Structures are given as structure tokens and as C-alpha cells.
Amino acid sequence: MYIAIMGYGTVGSGVAEVISNNHDSIVKKSSQAELEVKYILDLRDFPGDVNESKMVKDFNIILNDPEVKVVVETMGGLHPAYEFVSSCLKAGKSVVTSNKELVAAKGDELLAIAKEKNANFLFEASVGGGIPIIRPISQCLAANRIDEIAGILNGTTNFILTMMIDKNMSFEDALKLAQDNGYAEKDPTADVEGHDACRKICILAALCFGKHVYPDAVYTEGITKITLTDVEYVRSWGGVIKLIGRAKRLSEDKISAIVSPALVKNGSQLASVNDVFNAILVRGDATGDVVFYGKGAGKLPTASAVVADVIDCARNIEKRKDFGWESGTENYVVDYNELETALYVRAKTDDKANAVEALKAVFGEIEILSRENAEADELAFVTPSGAEKELNSKLEGVDKLSVLSKIRVVDY
Amino acid sequence: MYIAIMGYGTVGSGVAEVISNNHDSIVKKSSQAELEVKYILDLRDFPGDVNESKMVKDFNIILNDPEVKVVVETMGGLHPAYEFVSSCLKAGKSVVTSNKELVAAKGDELLAIAKEKNANFLFEASVGGGIPIIRPISQCLAANRIDEIAGILNGTTNFILTMMIDKNMSFEDALKLAQDNGYAEKDPTADVEGHDACRKICILAALCFGKHVYPDAVYTEGITKITLTDVEYVRSWGGVIKLIGRAKRLSEDKISAIVSPALVKNGSQLASVNDVFNAILVRGDATGDVVFYGKGAGKLPTASAVVADVIDCARNIEKRKDFGWESGTENYVVDYNELETALYVRAKTDDKANAVEALKAVFGEIEILSRENAEADELAFVTPSGAEKELNSKLEGVDKLSVLSKIRVVDY
Numbered sequence: 070m071y072i073a074i075m076g077y078g079t080v081g082s083g084v085a086e087v088i089s090n091n092h093d094s095i096v097k098k099s100s101q102a103e104l105e106v107k108y109i110l111d112l113r114d115f116p117g118d119v120n121e122s123k124m125v126k127d128f129n130i131i132l133n134d135p136e137v138k139v140v141v142e143t144m145g146g147l148h149p150a151y152e153f154v155s156s157c158l159k160a161g162k163s164v165v166t167s168n169k170e171l172v173a174a175k176g177d178e179l180l181a182i183a184k185e186k187n188a189n190f191l192f193e194a195s196v197g198g199g200i201p202i203i204r205p206i207s208q209c210l211a212a213n214r215i216d217e218i219a220g221i222l223n224g225t226t227n228f229i230l231t232m233m234i235d236k237n238m239s240f241e242d243a244l245k246l247a248q249d250n251g252y253a254e255k256d257p258t259a260d261v262e263g264h265d266a267c268r269k270i271c272i273l274a275a276l277c278f279g280k281h282v283y284p285d286a287v288y289t290e291g292i293t294k295i296t297l298t299d300v301e302y303v304r305s306w307g308g309v310i311k312l313i314g315r316a317k318r319l320s321e322d323k324i325s326a327i328v329s330p331a332l333v334k335n336g337s338q339l340a341s342v343n344d345v346f347n348a349i350l351v352r353g354d355a356t357g358d359v360v361f362y363g364k365g366a367g368k369l370p371t372a373s374a375v376v377a378d379v380i381d382c383a384r385n386i387e388k389r390k391d392f393g394w395e396s397g398t399e400n401y402v403v404d405y406n407e408l409e410t411a412l413y414v415r416a417k418t419d420d421k422a423n424a425v426e427a428l429k430a431v432f433g434e435i436e437i438l439s440r441e442n443a444e445a446d447e448l449a450f451v452t453p454s455g456a457e458k459e460l461n462s463k464l465e466g467v468d469k470l471s472v473l474s475k476i477r478v479v480d481y
Numbered sequence: 482m483y484i485a486i487m488g489y490g491t492v493g494s495g496v497a498e499v500i501s502n503n504h505d506s507i508v509k510k511s512s513q514a515e516l517e518v519k520y521i522l523d524l525r526d527f528p529g530d531v532n533e534s535k536m537v538k539d540f541n542i543i544l545n546d547p548e549v550k551v552v553v554e555t556m557g558g559l560h561p562a563y564e565f566v567s568s569c570l571k572a573g574k575s576v577v578t579s580n581k582e583l584v585a586a587k588g589d590e591l592l593a594i595a596k597e598k599n600a601n602f603l604f605e606a607s608v609g610g611g612i613p614i615i616r617p618i619s620q621c622l623a624a625n626r627i628d629e630i631a632g633i634l635n636g637t638t639n640f641i642l643t644m645m646i647d648k649n650m651s652f653e654d655a656l657k658l659a660q661d662n663g664y665a666e667k668d669p670t671a672d673v674e675g676h677d678a679c680r681k682i683c684i685l686a687a688l689c690f691g692k693h694v695y696p697d698a699v700y701t702e703g704i705t706k707i708t709l710t711d712v713e714y715v716r717s718w719g720g721v722i723k724l725i726g727r728a729k730r731l732s733e734d735k736i737s738a739i740v741s742p743a744l745v746k747n748g749s750q751l752a753s754v755n756d757v758f759n760a761i762l763v764r765g766d767a768t769g770d771v772v773f774y775g776k777g778a779g780k781l782p783t784a785s786a787v788v789a790d791v792i793d794c795a796r797n798i799e800k801r802k803d804f805g806w807e808s809g810t811e812n813y814v815v816d817y818n819e820l821e822t823a824l825y826v827r828a829k830t831d832d833k834a835n836a837v838e839a840l841k842a843v844f845g846e847i848e849i850l851s852r853e854n855a856e857a858d859e860l861a862f863v864t865p866s867g868a869e870k871e872l873n874s875k876l877e878g879v880d881k882l883s884v885l886s887k888i889r890v891v892d893y
Contacts, residue, residue: 083767087624087767088624090626090766090767091624091625091626091766091767094626095623095624097805098623098803098805100803193621198768199765199767199768199769199771200768200771201613201617201620201621201622201771204616204617204620204621205613205616205617205621208613208616208789208792208793209605209613209616209617209786209789210613210785210789211507211510211788211789211792211793212499212500212503212507212784212785212786212787212788212789212791212792213503213785214502214503214506336753336755338753338774341748341750341753343748353611353785354502354503354781355495355499355502355503355611355781355782355784355785356611356612356775356776356781356782356785356786357611357775357776357779357781357782358775358776359611359612359613359773359774359775359776360772360773360774360775361771361772361773361774362750362771362772362773362774363768363769363770363771363772364768364769364770364771367769369766369767369768369769370767370768370769372624372767373622373624373625373765373767373768374621374624374768375624376623376624377620377621377622377623377624379624380620380623380624381620381623385800388797388800391510391512393509393510
């Protein structure tokens with residue numbers, strides 16, 4: 070069987086490498102006599118590259134070659150990836166992608182084309198890099214009603230937070246180190262502002278709950294405002310700050326979905342996920358909590374997930390996988406302000422004793438946190454659970470309290 | 482499509498319950514018009530049970546009914562489960578089992594029959610209860626060469642060790658509590674002596690490395706000799722004692738496989754797995770370390786894994802899964818004495834200063850551990866890495882040292 074790779078960057082070249090390294094066992098598992106990369110599409114030249122003879126610059130060569138049954142899309146970005154993938158599916162070719170932006174934006178539409186043409190559209194590598202997550206959710210947990218999903222979905226921000234927590238580095242220094250190590254891009258916006266995690270939680274929520282979730286319907290907050298002072302207070306609370314993407318089934322046609330920093334208690338499986346590692350927790354009605362952990366990015370982990378999908382396509386040519394992923398509906402994602410949460414709050418006040426009394430009056434109990442060398446006018450605490458907008462309106466009702474930071478508390 | 486369940490105990494009744502609870506979504510995912518339990522085989526009577534009308538006592542009713550395409554085996558034990566499963570496969574029916582004893586003893590043989598008859602023999606529930614692990618290894622990590630697998634595979638012993646570590650309970654008290662909670666059986670031998678974990682590592686090793694591994698070829702040591710004194714020393718070392726089953730590819734036709742208590746450093750993903758939870762770490766050449774965590778036992782988690790396999794059988798009737806699991810070979814599992822490890826050692830000596838000098842002379846460096854209120858003649862330390870038999874012969878060469886306990890150190 071012949072395949073083509075579109076995009077010869079980090080992941081695309083990794084795909085070629087994995088197929089070459091583990092060639093015999095991959096062919097055997099594919100139930101094919103042979104499995105060979107016929108074309109690699111890239112606009113750049115790669116003189117002297119081991120795959121130079123396969124390089125093409127014209128997408129139509131791939132599209133019009135009936136021998137190419139499976140196309141790997143590792144170009145990234147929405148255009149022209151969307152047009153290329155959509156054309157391949159319409160031509161009856163199966164497509165495997167690692168492109169989370171594409172799946173989050175167009176998953177429902179591309180799956181619908183795949184269904185019409187009885188082709189496969191697989192995207193294991195779009196979430197969690199080398200961590201098996203898409204197939205476990207859609208197959209292994211198929212007997213469950215999944216009620217909730219949450220995870221550390223972005224390795225770059227998890228590395229930065231780990232450096233802040235473990236090495237006492239400022240956000241700026243930790244970001245610089247991440248860039249120096251190749252974990253963060255020059256323009257780190259997509260990672261540090263949470264957009265990357267948002268795309269991933271949209272894909273996971275669509276898989277778990279059956280309807281497309283549009284990224285712009287998901288409230289998304291990054292980690293740029295987290296300070297070492299917050300890290301220290303949260304340590305005294307007995308936990309850590311993580312960037313968590315999460316989604317929950319509220320009813321048949323309502324879910325919640327949000328990406329934001331969150332307080333996680335030590336001892337939780339998510340609290341001990343450090344550096345560039347990712348972890349995804351799935352809560353099923355029968356199976357309870359299941360957690361998947363591993364490298365969420367990187368050339369070979371991501372490429373190996375792509376190749377596992379290629380093997381699956383090869384084994385099941387003309388046998389389509391149905392993810393049960395329908396189009397999205399209006400007001401499907403409930404406003405985060407309506408959701409229950411507890412809040413960590415750090416504030417300044419020039420009358421601490423009265424502020425604490427006032428907080429207790431509106432909240433009932435609050436958990437006051439402490440840190441060494443705290444300034445006299447600092448006050449940090451965790452509220453009881455309540456609808457977020459009510460917690461905020463209660464906070465606003467407390468005089469002489471100037472709120473500096475607020476972080477949600479999760480209970481995974 | 483009709484299925485039958487053999488064995489209406491905890492798991493079997495859970496299977497009927499999960500199919501009933503999530504019926505519509507399970508039917509949809511099965512790509513069948515209907516999916517119904519036609520017979521339940523059990524020698525006992527269940528008067529008034531919701532499934533009473535389906536109960537049968539004669540296996541041949543199931544075997545000879547051509548409408549039954551998939552048979553679930555949740556009887557446990559080797560006989561008559563083996564004969565029943567083997568007959569069903571020979572009749573061309575697919576079989577799904579949760580029976581680790583059966584799979585560990587007869588997996589190669591049953592898979593060979595399934596292959597011959599183009600039927601499926603699936604066993605996701607035999608390891609890790611509700612944790613997806615068999616399918617992720619055989620499909621999601623298919624592009625990897627798996628080099629090593631290790632895990633906390635038995636919930637009962639993990640609960641006992643957690644109580645010893647966190648609550649300072651003795652082994653006996655913790656076992657009693659596990660029995661009172663229903664986590665341990667009256668006769669806890671299979672759990673506390675490591676036999677259950679041994680069967681599971683045999684299944685995982687066969688899947689990862691391609692050849693059947695016979696349980697009696699795997700050195701197996703339980704947790705009955707672990708004392709609170711050891712727990713305390715290991716805490717001072719910065720870790721915990723866990724019962725670890727592990728297997729490693731040494732060459733194309735040699736592996737190691739062992740079940741024993743082991744020191745795990747805090748911060749490792751395995752160290753924070755507590756109570757009855759299980760976790761399995763898979764080390765792939767492309768993906769690096771991936772960890773799967775969840776409830777390793779229990780009615781609904783295990784049943785949901787069985788039902789996921791049933792769905793897979795239904796979707797892929799006449800499309801067989803090939804696990805690449807061949808028969809075992811002679812001397813496939815290398816003697817554990819040949820393997821590299823570091824050892825934690827606790828001993829008595831009436832001449833500590835000289836004993837330490839002698840240990841340093843044979844081992845180079847050793848890491849001396851301490852605990853509060855240690856007795857004067859106590860000595861605990863961790864050796865450098867070496868072949869286990871060499872470490873032991875070095876230890877024997879040290880005069881005036883009476884070794885009380887030895888525990889291997891792992892580096893996951």
C-alpha cells in the first residue's frame with residue numbers, strides 16, 4: 070500500500086523516520102504486503118535528504134494518484150491543510166492528521182465527508198502527542214457514558230509552571246528557558262494564552278459528548294498572569310497551579326468547557342505531572358477515573374501516533390470508524406460564569422481584620438492562606454464552592470478589598 | 482446480534498448491567514441493529530433476578546445456538562473455562578474474557594484457534610480492570626518497538642502497602658482491613674504472594690514482545706515479608722515500596738520478567754498510585770514512557786472493559802484482530818539473578834563501623850539510610866547497581882552482617 074505525507078516538518082519527517090525504523094513490524098501489523106511512502110509534499114527543498122526522491126511540490130500529484138490510499142497531513146495550520154484534506158477525503162482517500170487546529174475547527178465537516186466516501190479520518194496525534202487517547206476514548210471506554218474529561222494538555226505551559234513551582238523562576242525566566250530548550254516558539258502566544266489547550270479540549274469534548282465544540286465558545290485563560298506569590302500561597306494550601314482544560318456533560322444538550330489555570334491538590338494524579346508531560350483524566354460512569362500520561366509533543370512520540378493511525382487505516386481500508394461526532398449546536402457550551410467552582414483569591418487590603426470578617430459574612434467560611442514574608446496588606450484565601458458569578462458578586466460586595474488575582478480550584 | 486455470558490458472578494452480572502444501562506449507545510457503537518444477551522450460564526439459581534429468564538445451566542445450549550455470535554467468559558479459573566472457551570472458538574464464535582488465569586496459561590493456544598476459525602478472542606478486562614491497556618498496546622502503540630513494561634498490577638496489595646505507608650499499619654492489620662472492605666479474599670494468597678500480578682505481567686509481556694510467557698517461568702515474590710521498619714527506611718530514602726510486575730526486551734529471543742516488591746522514588750508516576758488503583762507504564766522507542774492509570778478491579782470498571790471488547794467483536798465480526806502472540810520458547814525468560822538491579826538491604830550487625838567499611842570495600846559506595854529510634858545494631862543501605870547474583874555474593878562476603886530483608890530498586 071502506498072501513502073503520502075503532506076508537510077515535511079518535525080512531525081512529517083518523524084513519520085517517515087518511524088515507518089523506516091520499525092518497517093517490518095509496521096507492515097505486518099498493517100495486514101498489507103508492503104507499506105511505502107510514495108510522495109512527500111513540501112514547498113521547500115531538502116537537498117541530500119534520505120527522502121529527496123519522494124519530494125513533490127504539487128498537491129495534485131498525490132490527489133490524482135489512485136495508488137495512494139492513505140494521506141498523512143502534518144502541515145499544521147488551517148489553510149491549505151483544510152482544502153487538501155477535504156479534497157483527499159472527497160477522492161475516497163483516508164486521511165491521518167496531527168493538526169489540532171484543523172480538527173478543532175473542521176472535525177465535524179471532515180468526518181461527514183469521510184462518512185459519505187466511506188474513508189477514514191483519524192487524528193490520534195492531534196491531542197496528547199504520543200499518548201493514546203482518541204482511540205481509548207472512542208473504543209476502550211465505549212461501554213461508558215463519559216461524564217467529564219480534564220487534562221494538562223499543553224507541555225510548554227506545564228514546563229513553565231513546573232519551573233516556577235520547583236525552581237522558583239519567574240514566568241518570564243521560565244518562558245525564556247522553555248524557548249532556549251525548544252519547548253516554546255519565538256511567539257509563544259498560542260501556548261501561554263491557552264489557545265493550544267483550547268483546541269485540544271474541543272476535540273476531546275466532541276469525542277466524549279458527541280457534538281462539535283467550537284474553540285471560540287470556550288472561555289480560555291492562559292498563564293501569563295500567574296506570579297510566584299500565587300505559587301507560594303498555593304503551596305501552603307497543599308497544591309500546585311496547573312493549566313487545565315476541562316469539559317463536563319451537564320445534560321443531553323449542554324456541556325461546560327473551559328481552559329484556565331487551576332489549583333490542583335497534591336496527591337491528585339494531575340498534580341504530579343511535571344515538565345513537558347501531559348496527562349488526561351477521563352471520568353466514565355462504569356470505569357470511574359482513568360488517567361493517560363506521557364509526552365504530549367515531540368517529533369517521535371507524535372509521529373508514532375500518526376503511524377498507529379496509518380496502520381489502522383491500512384488494516385481497515387473500506388471499513389470506516391464512526392466517532393459519533395455531530396455538528397455543534399447553538400448555546401451548547403454553558404457560560405463559565407454559571408458553573409460551580411471554588412476560587413483562590415489574592416488581594417490587598419488596608420484593614421485585614423475587617424476584610425476577613427466581611428468575607429466570612431458573605432461566604433460563610435473561607436480558608437485563609439499564608440506565606441513567609443508576606444506583606445502586611447496581603448490577604449489570600451480560598452472561597453467555598455458556588456456559581457462563579459455569585460462568588461464574584463460576593464467578592465465585589467466586600468469593601469476595602471482590592472483583588473489582585475483569582476484562580477479556580479478543581480477537584481480531580 | 483445475540484451474545485451469551487458464562488458466569489454470573491461479580492463481573493458477569495456487571496456486564497449484563499452495563500449493557501442494560503448504556504444500551505442505546507452500545508448498540509449504536511456496535512454497528513448492529515440490536516445487541517442482546519440471550520443466555521447467561523451459571524450453575525447457581527438466581528430467583529427474582531432481573532435476568533432470571535435468560536439463565537441456563539447447560540453449556541451446550543450456548544454452543545449449539547448459531548444465533549449467539551459472541552460469548553463472554555467471566556467464570557474465572559482454568560477449568561471448565563478453558564474447555565468452554567476453546568469449544569466456542571472452534572465453533573467460530575468470538576469470545577471475550579476477563580479471566581487472567583486463562584489468558585496467562587492458554588493465550589497462545591486460544592489465539593491460534595481463533596485465528597484458524599477467523600474469530601476474535603479479546604481480553605482487555607484481564608489486565609488493569611477498567612484501564613484501557615490491551616488495545617492501546619496492540620493498536621495505539623503499534624508503531625513503536627516496546628522495550629519495557631512495568632506496573633502496579635494488583636489493587637489488593639497496593640491497598641495494603643498504602644495503608645502501611647500512609648497509616649503506619651502493620652501488614653496483618655492492613656490485610657484485615659482489605660478483607661473487611663471486600664478488597665481481599667478470605668484466602669488472600671493469590672494477591673499477597675504476587676500470583677495475580679504474575680499472570681498479568683505474563684499477558685502484558687506476551688503482547689509487547691510477541692511470545693507466550695508462562696507464569697512459572699517468572700520469579701514471583703509477594704509482600705508478606707515487608708515490615709514497617711522497611712517502609713520507614715524507604716521513606717527516608719525518598720520513596721515508597723510497591724509491588725511491581727515488570728518485563729523487558731533483552732534481545733530478539735530473550736526477555737526478563739519478574740514480580741517483586743520494589744523501591745520507587747517519589748515523583749515517579751508509579752509512586753503516587755495509591756489504594757486499590759493500578760498503573761501500567763509502557764516504554765516505547767518512539768513514544769517514550771506512557772502511563773495508564775485507573776481502577777484495576779471492581780464490578781463495573783471490569784465489566785465496562787468486557788463490553789468494550791464485545792462492541793469491538795460486534796463491529797468487526799469476521800474481521801479478526803491479530804495480536805502477534807506466538808507460543809513460548811525454552812529459556813525465553815532470563816533468570817532474575819542475571820539481571821542488573823540496585824538492592825535495598827536491612828541487616829543486623831554487632832560491629833556497625835567495621836561492617837560499613839567492609840561494605841564500602843566490596844561495593845565501592847553505598848547509600849546509608851536512617852530512621853528515628855533505630856536500634857543500635859540496625860543497618861540499612863542501598864547498593865549500587867549490579868547483577869543481582871553478584872550483589873548477593875558480595876553481601877555474603879561481608880562478615881558480621883546478618884541480612885534481614887532485601888528489596889530491589891527500580892528506576893521508573
